[in-house]
Amino acid sequence: MIKGIIFDLDGVICSTDVYHFEAWKQTMKKLGVDIDQSTMDKLRGVGRVESFKMMLPKNVFIRETLDGLCRFKVVL
Secondary structure (H helix, E strand, O other), rough: OOOOOOOOOOOOEEOOHHHHHHHHHHHHHHHEEEEOOHHHHOOOOHHHHHHHHHHHHOOOOOOHHHHHHHOOOOOO
């Protein structure tokens, strides 16, 4: 009896790159940082915390801010 199925939707069934880019772009714009597609290309396979560290200028990096930015809520 099958109890569950796991799908890898990121690039397997549909491409989500455009949505990730737009979400990152909007988030970083609120922090005063503009990013482009070449920035996103460097972030492939990089986790959320490390991605922020790579994109935020060193003087903006505050641990509490980063922790808050990395929290997310899934709404089904």
